[in-house]
Amino acid sequence: MTTTTVHENAVLPELVTKHKTVLDRAVQAIHERTFFSQYPENPSPAIYGEGADQAGLEAYKQLTGKHFNELQQGEPAGWVGQEESPYEQAPIGVSYPYYPVETLVKNGQNTFDTWRKVTPAQRAALLIETLERVKSRFFEIAHATMHTTGQAFMMSFQASGPHAADRALEAVAAGYEEQTRFPEQQVWEKPMGKYSLKLQKSWKPVPKGLALVIGCSTFPTWNTVPGMYASLVTGNPVLVKPHPKAVLPIAIVVAEVQKVLAECGLDPAICQLAVDPAEKLITKELAEHPLVKIIDYTGGSAFGNYLESLAKKTVFTEKAGVNSVILDSVEDLDKVMQNLAFSLTLYSGQMCTAPQNFFIPEGGITVAGVQVPYEEVVAKLGEAVTQVVNNPKAGPHVLGAIQNQVTQQRVKELSSLKGRSLLDTCEISNPSFEKARICTPVLYEVNSEDREVYSQELFGPIALVIKTKNTQESVALAKEMALEHGAISCGAYTTDQEMKELIMDQMGLAGTPVSFNLTGGIFLNQNASFSDFHVTGGNPAGNASFTNPEFVIKRFTWVGFREPVQQ
Amino acid sequence: MTTTTVHENAVLPELVTKHKTVLDRAVQAIHERTFFSQYPENPSPAIYGEGADQAGLEAYKQLTGKHFNELQQGEPAGWVGQEESPYEQAPIGVSYPYYPVETLVKNGQNTFDTWRKVTPAQRAALLIETLERVKSRFFEIAHATMHTTGQAFMMSFQASGPHAADRALEAVAAGYEEQTRFPEQQVWEKPMGKYSLKLQKSWKPVPKGLALVIGCSTFPTWNTVPGMYASLVTGNPVLVKPHPKAVLPIAIVVAEVQKVLAECGLDPAICQLAVDPAEKLITKELAEHPLVKIIDYTGGSAFGNYLESLAKKTVFTEKAGVNSVILDSVEDLDKVMQNLAFSLTLYSGQMCTAPQNFFIPEGGITVAGVQVPYEEVVAKLGEAVTQVVNNPKAGPHVLGAIQNQVTQQRVKELSSLKGRSLLDTCEISNPSFEKARICTPVLYEVNSEDREVYSQELFGPIALVIKTKNTQESVALAKEMALEHGAISCGAYTTDQEMKELIMDQMGLAGTPVSFNLTGGIFLNQNASFSDFHVTGGNPAGNASFTNPEFVIKRFTWVGFREPVQQ
Incomplete structure (x- = not known):
């Protein structure tokens, strides 16, 4: 002493x-x-x-x-x-x-x-x-x-x-x-x-x-x-x-x-x-x-x-976090899907902020005031992902490589889960590194009743499309996932002010930051020093x-x- | 929702x-x-x-x-x-x-x-x-x-x-x-x-x-x-x-x-x-x-x-907290003892900030540059307590009454502990409330080796005098008590700048606020809103x-x- x-x-x-x-x-x-x-x-x-x-x-x-x-x-x-x-x-x-x-x-x-x-x-x-x-x-x-x-x-x-x-x-x-x-x-x-x-x-x-x-x-x-x-x-x-x-x-x-x-x-x-x-x-x-x-x-x-x-x-x-995207209504569906496809593809989804659960109402979503059927929305998401990964100037440079084999294995084993495959992983190559471990994102559909499938973090390039009754159910499930299993980010698309406030209120209670209506060059998995708080302790994802x-x-x-x- | x-x-x-x-x-x-x-x-x-x-x-x-x-x-x-x-x-x-x-x-x-x-x-x-x-x-x-x-x-x-x-x-x-x-x-x-x-x-x-x-x-x-x-x-x-x-x-x-x-x-x-x-x-x-x-x-x-x-x-x-008083050197022993006696007597020690363990070196303490033997220091403390409680204008109004019988019982059972009694509780009455449950403070001496006696909170009007080898041991024990059993306050008396810094440093590490050299109308069990932080989480007493x-x-x-x- x-x-x-x-x-x-x-x-x-x-x-x-x-x-x-x-x-x-x-x-x-x-x-x-x-x-x-x-x-x-x-x-x-x-x-x-x-x-x-x-x-x-x-x-x-x-x-x-x-x-x-x-x-x-x-x-x-x-x-x-x-x-x-x-x-x-x-x-x-x-x-x-x-x-x-x-x-x-x-x-x-x-x-x-x-x-x-x-x-x-x-x-x-x-x-x-x-x-x-x-x-x-x-x-x-x-x-x-x-x-x-x-x-x-x-x-x-x-x-x-x-x-x-x-x-x-x-x-x-x-x-x-x-x-x-x-x-x-x-x-x-x-x-x-x-x-x-x-x-x-x-x-x-x-x-x-x-x-x-x-x-x-x-x-x-x-x-x-x-x-x-x-x-x-x-x-x-x-x-x-x-x-x-x-x-x-x-x-x-x-x-x-x-x-x-x-x-x-x-x-x-x-x-x-x-x-x-x-x-x-x-x-x-x-x-x-x-x-x-x-x-x-x-x-x-x-x-x-x-x-x-x-x-x-x-x-x-x-x-771990189970991050959600809530799709309700948009102005331009192509721009939205391009943005989400990039978020899914970026570093092959190996980010704590990457989206995993995409909640889409079974009746589809409103696009510039017109109702677009569920199947068309889902198809657009798959096409947008395919477009990013197949673009040789973008794909390899956005995807990077898979950090470890466990992640790759997880993608392969997805088909054993309850649901249906919407988009399989495909072969692409990286011109600079021919031996790179690459795995493009997969889309998989799950019914909203099958919580056991989507209430876990599936780290890597895996997106689950969850068919819900309506946006209210989407919000309730996204909130439940965050409160019970953690969430670090959330994306929401709505042109309805009342729905936006509901989402802010409910995801706020679940301690989850929400990015609304992102299109163009900013993505929900990004967050900015000195501005965006990251993991503030409001749910099991951490503090x-x-x-x-x-x-x-x-x-x-x-x-x-x-x-x-x-x- | x-x-x-x-x-x-x-x-x-x-x-x-x-x-x-x-x-x-x-x-x-x-x-x-x-x-x-x-x-x-x-x-x-x-x-x-x-x-x-x-x-x-x-x-x-x-x-x-x-x-x-x-x-x-x-x-x-x-x-x-x-x-x-x-x-x-x-x-x-x-x-x-x-x-x-x-x-x-x-x-x-x-x-x-x-x-x-x-x-x-x-x-x-x-x-x-x-x-x-x-x-x-x-x-x-x-x-x-x-x-x-x-x-x-x-x-x-x-x-x-x-x-x-x-x-x-x-x-x-x-x-x-x-x-x-x-x-x-x-x-x-x-x-x-x-x-x-x-x-x-x-x-x-x-x-x-x-x-x-x-x-x-x-x-x-x-x-x-x-x-x-x-x-x-x-x-x-x-x-x-x-x-x-x-x-x-x-x-x-x-x-x-x-x-x-x-x-x-x-x-x-x-x-x-x-x-x-x-x-x-x-x-x-x-x-x-x-x-x-x-x-x-x-x-x-x-x-x-x-x-x-x-x-x-x-x-x-x-x-609970085990609050310590460290006595090393003072200018005016009477004033110090009056202050400490009041701290002990105030609401019969039924305060989370009341002092309990008084660490006094076996060689005594320095009073205005002169060494005063241990026994004399201890006697002064007992006298000061007796003076407060026996003053009819002060005693009953400082002591108040004992909140519950368990506290009173604790005082009675003190003599079963290892050590020796220095001051017994005495009979005093409250002129306004003749049935008041009153118990004046007791002093009890414990050797520094007998940690099991003084490493617990003895809530109520109980003061333990712990005879140490020197002030360094006093500080080490006060720190140990705080870190292992919690402390909410600490009083220290020293005229030595180096010792003061040591106490600040060591009690600081034990998350315990220290009042130095209090005499007159301010007491270590008091703390002031908007100025004194109270129980800041640095030891087991709480956060x-x-x-x-x-x-x-x-x-x-x-x-x-x-x-x-x-x-």
Whole structure:
């Protein structure tokens, strides 16, 4: 029990000055909620420099087949790597240092007394500096993301690069704001008639302790950095536990964070990469460790529910969701179906926000005031999907590749479910990667009575068309699915104001954000940093809310101190 | 599944105008954290009017021995009352209507669609209006509090009246601020080079649903109104379940809330009193009801831990705490001991913030630079207590009466514990209430090795003096107690700056607020609305934090909606 001197260092104050404008702008953006992005999503040479893409690809290739040597975590217990490219269907051959759980926890915990005494403003500035460093490696991270997740290049670049960095910045800004929202100190003076009581008071946001961030295989940085940066900015050392099949993108991020920490004279173990040894998953051991106080998790519901049941932990999860599309009435059916087909096809539906259940009334829907029969609506959806996937300029680049064989298997086994097939998967090829694991979306019809079929997440390129009695039933079922099985997004098409309000009201009660009448270049599976809240805790899909105040304030505790003023 | 029209009513906009200044001032106070109080704590005629006390006493007497007829909850299943005055040791004879759990839940749930559609500003204004009405009954509530809790008149008036109302206002202000912290709507426009994507977005704080507030026997309004008003302002209907022995004070508050609701054309069932039938406690049935989404609780740890373990509920608790006093070095030992003796004596230690464990080094403490032996320090504490309780002008009015016989029994059984008695309880009488159940504080010495004795809450007028090796051990033990068994307050006396920083640091990690070097008219068991955070979740004593953002934001969910702007 010793007091550690607050870290004094020339670099930190400089970083505070350097990044003040960005931090203030980010805090402002959180409250304005109009478009804001610090990291440009367009991978053009005009922004990122001539040859940046090629250099990133080369840098990625340099990493493959080798030990990943950039981490500053001391002598490892061994090296391990099991990533495989969905594009090559072959190992990428990077191996990472691994450490016993006790070593990771001990080294992380050892940094707590130093890290918690760095001020919130200094932590925020240091973390923004790390994002600047990561920015210089966006292309490298993009190729690493492609070859671990199967995302197409554009999504790999945007999701793992600028979009992830924006979400990280958002968490940093939110955490900074919450920690500085009350005065550090104040004189409290209570008038008592002839005299007054006078106390000097101060308040401190006290971090909770070691944090664990558990990544997923499909969005290794986008789903990891918000929790990671939220815990770091609030003073908690972090252990980043990536999915064994998607390590490289986040390993690069952690390496950059460690470099900045070291430059600031701080222990790089404030942020460690915790890779599983070859044949032993360490996630449970880490999660259950009494020194681990905060857990962020993205992945399946069973493990997420287990984590949520752990006593004395602050847990943020993003679990499975059953996302709905409600079709009621539209102006232009072709445009709607093109939009939905793209949403279904994008990264082969391997997104937590991808639509799965399409609720369509048996009497069809109104198109510009004219009733169009159910079968015609369904046929249009199938045609629109076929059109996207068969367009050689679009198909392969929208679909990407299937991250793992389980997803492919799920598509194959769909025909064993109750219902009828509306559109089968078809063969298409990717001209750049002839061995790519590709699976185009399938459509499958289910009756609204057969809840057991559509009340589960069927991760991947699978869309269920659920024939309902009317839109009221569609809304009731979409709400029920969200409340009982979770939902992260919802698409709704209606030209009827009253129906729109009903949908907002009912899906609102189910804690599910709704995108209305999307056509053109914006899709329900996309969401925007600094504007769209993501997974805010209103249903079983989770509470890893990028980024509302709850996502950051539960990572620390307010503690007050007071003492009479000598009068 | 119908949309309920948003409540339209002339009264609500008027109330918004009427209370805008108070609401804005309260929000400002939360962030300034200097002294602010909306409801004067001084029960003087100059403030509350000539004869207000007498009128309040008469009004209280009018209620005794009768049915409590002010609630607007429909035909009851029966009437029940089991309150006894600790001053008279006789029943007060008020009986309350009770209802089956299903009726309470159904009637509460039926109001949800209306209440959630009243705007946050209107809900806040309506609730402030209810506090104004409650203010007119502060004296009546004070006498009701005396004769249910055993508090002395002054504490009854202040804690159940103005201090409770200030805490309620604080919760209203915090809830209002959090719900209006993000824009209701915004145009989001993303530049895409030649064109831009333009979405109309809106965000809604969606309340979670029916809330249950479980009161305690010692502070029937102070510990109930924060959760009650926090849930109400965030749009959740509330069931107030009082302790069967302390109903009347909060029954008056609920009745006033119902009157204002009715005047606003709203269903009084938005806030119901849920009293236990004669021989059946309904708390568990209420808590486990699937429609109950939020629970606030004050009371013992066993039941609190059970509530916290319930799945799918948002739970706020204030449970037992083991509060410490650390004695290291002082300027004026007499003044310190007078202050601590008062803290021990105040309401016979029946406060969640009362000190219990006094850590004193075996080598004694430094007094104005001179070492004073341990035995002398301990003797001074005993003398100071004796002086307070034997002062006929102070003793009875500070001690009040013992709320229930279990507490009295606990004092008697103390001698069976390992250790030695330092000060026995003595006989004193209350001139106004000769039958009052009185028990003066006892001091008991325990060795620091005998953790099993002092690692439990000994609720009531019991102080343990724990002899430690040195102040470092005192701090380590106080921290350990807080982290393992909970703590809500801590007093520390040191003139050494380094020691002070160590205590702040270590007790901060244990989530425990510390009052340093209190002497004179301010005591560690007091805490101030709008300034001192109360129970912020950093240790097992609970997380019912009056009022930090977490206390209100977990009662609703942010949900966003978006739609392309027609261009």
